[in-house]
Amino acid sequence: MELYGYFRSSASYRLRIALALKGLEYESHYVSLPKGEHRSPDYLKLNPQGLLPTLVDDGVAYGQSLAILEYLDESYPEPPFLPDDPSGRAQVRALAQIVACEIHPLNNLRVLKYLQGTWKFSDADRDSWYRHWIADGFQKFEATLAASGEAGRFCFGDHPGLADICLVPQVFNARRFDCPLDDYPTTMAVYERCMSLEAFETTQPKYQPDAF
């Protein structure tokens, strides 16, 4: 198995966590977003979307991190990332999607670059934009966790799964932009428990060989 990622890409970090939780070995390839290596002809041949990450398994290249997380869970079922019943699965997926469909798409590097390049956002404007969507999304995450009645040691019950895998990298990004996170105590308690696990701790951005 091969993973193409970038240390600071939170979608890449999701996959590093997932592969560690499943205990799967893989070869790492480092694709620099600031250098634009994700738009090189070679990378586009592998991933026509020109986005990170890409996972190669059995000679097939897969894009879109949520799709890859589901692929890993279906192909390597232990430990599972989702509960057994459709209702529980929907709740976990919905939490993951608050991060993957409501926060991260608005705050990733290509959006921030577009705001600053085309729309002349200053650094302060960019940070204000970033913090707006973190506050909006984390409020939704916290409210959904609180209402579910299923949050235990982790987002759903007592084992880390799809929602935790998406949450933790988003917290890292939020902290990088100095976003206040005190208003989300249930969410942050889950985050802290995740970080006590090796699969989340050892895969964090700063420990990656391409980190600077």
Add this chain to the structure above:
Amino acid sequence: MELYGYFRSSASYRLRIALALKGLEYESHYVSLPKGEHRSPDYLKLNPQGLLPTLVDDGVAYGQSLAILEYLDESYPEPPFLPDDPSGRAQVRALAQIVACEIHPLNNLRVLKYLQGTWKFSDADRDSWYRHWIADGFQKFEATLAASGEAGRFCFGDHPGLADICLVPQVFNARRFDCPLDDYPTTMAVYERCMSLEAFETTQPKYQPDAF
């Protein structure tokens, strides 16, 4: 089953298509986004995220349309929205996520309102923003479809599934903002085939009782 949606919400349209494909009966509730009804205390009790759509099944309320689509497919398997094998499933989910994680989150009403309210984007600026992300996302969708070798009459093979369900509402929105779509012939051929099916045609925004 009950569906809370809004005629012009493309995530709501995804669910109308899905329920029609599965042949499931449901009661409709209309929640006006322009009137802010999605932020009313009653709606927030049902969906703490304050987003559309919400599906209620067996007394449980579900949010996030992609999670709901998977829930419907797991709970009501025929006809399936995903292929049988993990590799095919990953490809279909990745296409759906180009729409749900790369295009729609940047162009939905709450983002456009934030751009115009807080950042004083003019109507022309807003439309330029909108068209930028449509062009970016549809180029990714077209390139991925072309590279997959699996596109047939629909996004993957000869039956409509998760990717088609996400694609069609996004085309409707793109047309509403007069986005040129000539550069995406494979994508648009799939769109046209979808629209020849009753499940896609009869559920379109303009036929909804809350349309204006």
